[in-house]
Amino acid sequence: MATIYDVARLADVSAKTVSRVLNGDGPVGARTREAVQDAMAKLGYVPSNAARTMRSNRSGLVGLITGAITGAQESARPFGLPDLLIVQGIQRVMASRDMTLMIADTGGRADRVPHLVRTFLEHRAEGLIYVAEYHQQIRLPQVPDATPLVLVNCFDDAQSPAVLPDDRQGQHALVRRLVAAGHRRIAYLTLRADMEATPLRTAGYQDALAEAGLPFDPAIVRIGYQSDEEGEMQLLWDAIDDLLRLPEPPTVLCCGNDAMAMRVYGILRSRGVRVPDDMSVAGYDNHRIIAETLYPPLTTVELPYAAMGMKAADRLMSLIAGQGREEPAPTLVTGPVLWRDSVVERRAATLQSISL
Structure with missing residues (x-):
């Protein structure tokens, strides 16, 4: 696997210059930048996101827990709208914000949720979203105060930020x-x-x-x-x-x-x-x-499942940015009469x- 030093040698620059190109944290000439990018392409170099995450304290990752995938595969009859539409709404917003959505399915087992939460936190997720299959009250394991959490199609006793159908x-x-x-x-x-x-x-x-x-x-x-x-x-x-x-x-x-x-x-x-x-x-x-x-x-x-997903993603992004923590919960979303x-x-x- 190619390293930053391999890229530097091929581009005939210093490792520091390669780092500046990767992180955009210093002046680099257009020709030098092009030489570094060409060297990375030839070597198949993949930057280490973990290292940059440690420096910036930002991972660009959001964890989503749902039962939509299992539910879509196993449902023998149509129960309303699949909550997969909520996931699609969330993904639409995350993609527009250059965030990466990590999705974990519960497999229909509530006892898997604590493990999934812990796994996302270990991967330095900046926020968590939990999507329920229908409007209901839930109980989740304790999430650190520093990690924003938004519930969709559900609510809890802790008054976590939630997005619900009206x-x-x-x-x-x-x-x-x-x-x-x-x-x-x-x-x-x-x-x-x-x-x-x-x-x-x-x-x-x-x-x-x-x-x-x-x-x-x-x-x-x-x-x-x-x-x-x-x-x-x-x-x-x-x-x-x-x-x-x-x-x-x-x-x-x-x-x-x-x-x-x-x-x-x-x-x-x-x-x-x-x-x-x-x-x-x-x-x-x-x-x-x-x-x-x-x-x-x-x-x-x-x-309005797609709209609920988009609203939840917007709410989470605001929380990650340190905004909207005092907003009342839950947020109600209304759908039209067809x-x-x-x-x-x-x-x-x-x-x-x-x-x-």
Whole structure:
């Protein structure tokens, strides 16, 4: 392996001159610089980043811990949007800042996280990012105060800087748009009650109803999500059966995620209920492989994962620079409502009935 002294001999300069070219910390003539660079290219010389890191106390490295890689390989069914989109958003910002992102996958094992944190610190990572697969509370091992940490799609008791989806505002925006389209009986098939998103989205749902002067009816709010596919299908069958038998059934079903909405389409069609002519359906996530390929295409709310990743990377870079340490946590990111053909506009019919 070539050394700095080999480069100096071939370029016919001193080792000090080669060092100046590498580090940009002293004046070097254009011809001399070109001679040194040519010598490095001919010898295949690779500068020692470790040595420069020790001198500058900057490594240019950021450590990211995620389960996205394993999750993408092992998932047999689509759960919302893969958190890999968060990683892509982070990478986009890091590349623009000339930082190197080191990514470690947990393999679905929480007990690996302390080892991964320690490994990144041993490699002198300037900051750490932890990405969770869905909005949840987590517990991480103690990270030195000198190493900035940002959480994405999760939060902890230590009030670490965090970037989260604004679940309450997302559901509020969807229901408000449904009301504007003329719907007055809006059912909500929620995720599990123990998931952080559920009470937040339910609150957003109620906010929009109250804003429109519509009553909240607990009879049209049902849990529609379970971890196993077979159990979820039965849960949805029962919920939809009960909703359709109500004296005043809903005109639209809001689903906790797009995968649930896909199953709702199937259940409704098996019962001879047309989407959206007889029943409108809306989802949550904007999982495009579902939302854009269903027929009719699915109205949904985008989980802003790419934007969350970019926001988290910006937040970490500010912390590394010694800025923004007093900013409140967490940072909430809102995604837009994507209005597609799975929801029928009832305004024209409503106006016609009023005029008659």
